[in-house]
Amino acid sequence: METKVFKPSAVDQAAALIAAGQLVAFPTETVYGLGADATNVAAVKQVYQAKGRPSDNPLIVHVADVATVERFAKPLSINAKRLIKAFWPGPLTMIFNLKPDALAPEVTGGLTTAAFRNPANAATIALIKAAKTPIVGPSANTSGKPSPTTAQHVLHDLDGKIAGILDDGATKVGVESTVLDLSGDQPAILRPGAVTAEAIEAVIDEPVLTEQHHVGATEVPKAPGMKYKHYAPDAQVYIVDQVTDWPAALKWAAQQQVPMGVMATDAVLKANELPANCERFSLGNDVQSASRELFAGLRHFDTETSIKDILAQAFDNYGLGAAYMNRLNKSAGQTHFRV
Structure with missing residues (x-):
């Protein structure tokens, strides 16, 4: 149609x-x-x-x-x-x-x-x-x-x-x-x-349970995003947990000798020289802009068929950061870059 x-x-x-x-x-x-x-x-x-x-x-x-x-x-x-x-x-x-x-x-x-x-x-x-x-x-x-x-x-x-x-x-x-x-x-x-x-x-004015995001394989979820794979691009996503981890992450990226994507804030992109095999995608200046741009960035690299892996910046897991990290962890399959 x-x-x-x-x-x-x-x-x-x-x-x-x-x-x-x-x-x-x-x-x-x-x-x-x-x-x-x-x-x-x-x-x-x-x-x-x-x-x-x-x-x-x-x-x-x-x-x-x-x-x-x-x-x-x-x-x-x-x-x-x-x-x-x-x-x-x-x-x-x-x-x-x-x-x-x-x-x-x-x-x-x-x-x-x-x-x-x-x-x-x-x-x-x-x-x-x-x-x-x-x-x-x-x-x-x-x-x-x-x-x-x-x-x-x-x-x-x-x-x-x-x-x-x-x-x-x-x-x-x-x-x-x-x-x-x-x-x-x-x-x-x-x-x-x-x-x-x-x-x-x-x-x-009463407590709210917050660690209720997953169900077992035989359970019926009450809400979307609790059971099945979500938010994943074709490329593998690696979460970079700390700003101080970026030099090591980019050194590792350069050694892969395949096209790589980098999703990070402007501050991280400015502070670190990207290897020639890396393409950047700006997440803006803070967790608000990063949340707004996260899916756009993942989709951008989905359309770049040569990109094999993506390094993505983490944020603190509270406030809006909890929502951002929930989506990023699922897109990465809980895969983190380890120094």
């Missing part, structure tokens, strides 16, 4: 495709999602097929308002209402217990819970409202590959597989939303993102 690209001014055309059971990628402040009518089982099945996504990997339901959540979820707790007031619209996804048979198993992975998000993107809110339905929205990429942060990234992976893309430029955050499980006895972060545990705890 032809994949049409729509600007926000043509959102009604994109919404008509969603309403007709077609797939349309949409922008958020985090990454681009692959949208389908969350109440249309046939459309939801197409999402898994287009992405090559395992069917037990549940989908996030994107909504334009809290009333839509209340149609499907059991009564919201006081904590949920506080968090909605504090962080919606924004990069926080929350998992709620569902009313019986509220959503199809294809959306929930067969669970009695579902994840909901109200994205901070005016074009996508307009899309949901015009389509008159909540939309599922996993990242709009081939399953397992780096998430897309531009419409061009989506087109690279899904051209001819989906009906359209709503193009609102590059995303602002660059890593997927925080996923907070509110379906159990204690709030738990299943995927770190821009909304940190500390920020959540300040709103609900």
Whole structure:
């Protein structure tokens, strides 16, 4: 099929495709999602097929308002209402217990819970409202590959597989939303993102579990990114843990005698001379810009077919750095450069 690209001014055309059971990628402040009518089982099945996504990997339901959540979820707790007031619209996804048979198993992975998000993107809110339905929205990429942060990234992976893309430029955050499980006895972060545990705890005034990012091979994950390989380019990624490790890492890179990629901040790139076989990609000046550019950098080197290995800079594992390191560790398969 032809994949049409729509600007926000043509959102009604994109919404008509969603309403007709077609797939349309949409922008958020985090990454681009692959949208389908969350109440249309046939459309939801197409999402898994287009992405090559395992069917037990549940989908996030994107909504334009809290009333839509209340149609499907059991009564919201006081904590949920506080968090909605504090962080919606924004990069926080929350998992709620569902009313019986509220959503199809294809959306929930067969669970009695579902994840909901109200994205901070005016074009996508307009899309949901015009389509008159909540939309599922996993990242709009081939399953397992780096998430897309531009419409061009989506087109690279899904051209001819989906009906359209709503193009609102590059995303602002660059890593997927925080996923907070509110379906159990204690709030738990299943995927770190821009909304940190500390920020959540300040709103609900109780501890949040944070080391809940993985499930076993036979378990059904409650959220994306907990079970299957994610964010990986074709090249092998090596994480450089400390700024002081870069001279040794670059010396090692020079000895490999194959094309190498280097993803680091401007300060690291300025302080170190890159070997002739290394191509640089700037992560900007800090963890905010690095999070925004991480997937773009991984995708850049994916398109450079001669690149065999990538050295990537680590950040401290707290705040937004926890989200950045979660994605980087998965893209590297937990592989670190050792001095």
